[in-house]
Amino acid sequence: MMRFFYALCLAFSLTACDASPTHSSYTRHADEPGYALVVAASTLRQERYPETVRLVDAALATGHLTSREVGFAHMLRADASLHAGQPAEASKDIDALEKASGRERSQKDASSSGGGVDGAALSESDGLIAAHPNNLDGYFRRARVLLDQGKAAAALIDCDIAVELDLATVAAWDQRHAAWKYFEAGQFAAVIDELRGYPVKTEIDPDSILLLHLANAKLGRDDHEEFDRSVAQAGGTEWPAPVLAFYQGKIDRERLLAAASDGPDRNTRAEQRCNARFHAGEYAVLHGRDEDGRTDLEDAQKDCPFNADEIKAATAELRRLK
Numbered sequence: 001m002m003r004f005f006y007a008l009c010l011a012f013s014l015t016a017c018d019a020s021p022t023h024s025s026y027t028r029h030a031d032e033p034g035y036a037l038v039v040a041a042s043t044l045r046q047e048r049y050p051e052t053v054r055l056v057d058a059a060l061a062t063g064h065l066t067s068r069e070v071g072f073a074h075m076l077r078a079d080a081s082l083h084a085g086q087p088a089e090a091s092k093d094i095d096a097l098e099k100a101s102g103r104e105r106s107q108k109d110a111s112s113s114g115g116g117v118d119g120a121a122l123s124e125s126d127g128l129i130a131a132h133p134n135n136l137d138g139y140f141r142r143a144r145v146l147l148d149q150g151k152a153a154a155a156l157i158d159c160d161i162a163v164e165l166d167l168a169t170v171a172a173w174d175q176r177h178a179a180w181k182y183f184e185a186g187q188f189a190a191v192i193d194e195l196r197g198y199p200v201k202t203e204i205d206p207d208s209i210l211l212l213h214l215a216n217a218k219l220g221r222d223d224h225e226e227f228d229r230s231v232a233q234a235g236g237t238e239w240p241a242p243v244l245a246f247y248q249g250k251i252d253r254e255r256l257l258a259a260a261s262d263g264p265d266r267n268t269r270a271e272q273r274c275n276a277r278f279h280a281g282e283y284a285v286l287h288g289r290d291e292d293g294r295t296d297l298e299d300a301q302k303d304c305p306f307n308a309d310e311i312k313a314a315t316a317e318l319r320r321l322k
Contacts (some may be wrong), residue, residue, distance in 0.1 A: 037069060040076050044083075044163070067268045071097055072166055079159040089151040089214035090159070099264060121145050132235030136162040151187050156282070179211055180309040184316040191215035206234050209245055210279070217286050239263070239272050243279050253280050267305075274304035278314055290321055297321075 040055035056077040059065060065073060078093035110187030122145045128138035139162040146155040182190035192243065195212045209230045216223040231244045242259035245251045251259070260276035263269040300314040 027155055037065075037073055037076065040073075041163075044080055046081070049080040049084040053077055053084075056080075064314050067265075067271060075136075075163050075166055076173070078140075078143075078278065079156075082152060082156040082159055084153075085207065087147055087155070090152075090155070091144070091147050094140055094147070097140060098144070128235075131307050132233075134165060134233065135235040136165040137236060137238070139165070176211060177217075178205055179208075180313060183211065183215065184312050186316065186320065188215040188218040192219075206236070206240050206244060207229075209234060210240060210247070213247060214279075214282055239268075239276060243275060246279065253283075256280060270303070270305055271308065274300055274310050277303065278310040281314065282317065285317065285321070294318065294321055 036055050036059040040052050043049075043051040043055065056073045060070065060073050074093040074097040078090040078097070081087070081089035081093065122142065125142035125145060126140050128135065129142065132138065139158040143155040143158040143162070146152075146158065179191045179194040182188070182194060192212060192215050195208050197216075209227070212230075213223060213227045216227075220234070228248065229247065234244075239259075242251060242256055246253070246256045256276050257273070257280070260272040261269055263272055276297045277300035281293040281300060284290070284293035284296060297318050299316040300310050301318065304311045304314070
């Protein structure tokens with residue numbers, strides 16, 4: 001975990017990395033496909049754009065990246081292509097990113113390239129950025145519109161911002177790996193320390209928000225005001241937004257599971273169902289419905305992808321329920 005985190009710090013020259021975290025558990029090995037994205041990020045900062053594209057190509061070709069890593073890969077390659085003066089290639093990656101997030105371009109959008117772009121699309125992305133300046137989706141939506149208008153230089157600015165914003169999310173991937181280890185061990189205070197003890201904007205990372213809220217609930221702490229504030233800051237409607245809404249009481253378990261089955265590909269749907277089952281189980285346990293919780297946790301244990309953090313966490317929770 002620390003290797004990946006500090007490699008990112010080195011790649012992006014973050015002053016925040018002067019902090020010295022006290023926890024360590026997970027190490028991402030250099031032969032993992034996701035590690036190639038760390039190196040790709042470094043080459044992007046060093047303006048070695050062909051090398052960035054080559055590394056992203058190789059990582060995507062393995063087929064072993066998580067859905068979030070796939071998204072980050074497309075962001076890196078789109079940004080590299082724009083810097084290299086290849087807006088058409090960047091457009092392909094932004095299209096792939098939107099498809100992966102379940103937001104494919106409409107026929108109206110696709111036919112509007114060449115100057116006749118619908119102004120509503122630009123206004124929509126401007127509004128999203130204004131409301132949620134830390135949410136990178138708005139920047140990529142606007143970059144898509146700007147590319148259609150032939151404004152590659154303006155699109156590059158938005159892509160640069162989105163990549164920098166997503167750095168916090170990428171660092172949070174490994175940050176959460178360590179937090180999950182403490183959760184499995186029932187060390188919920190350590191989970192909170194882990195998530196708050198890093199120079200990563202936990203408040204804008206939805207998965208960290210969820211884990212932090214769950215750890216607080218396990219300790220009997222009422223953090224609903226902080227939780228609601230963090231959810232509002234995070235913004236967005238993509239997964240795990242339905243899980244956040246579930247904990248806020250805005251949707252019930254049935255709607256949560258239905259939302260989990262709505263995704264752009266089989267792997268994404270599997271990850272979402274795993275996440276939904278785990279949190280539905282935890283929610284039931286927190287509300288004194290141990291049998292209902294056991295059922296969902298057992299389903300998560302059986303159905304989650306082999307590398308999902310929720311598998312070990314569900315197993316540990318089921319042990320605690322015995």
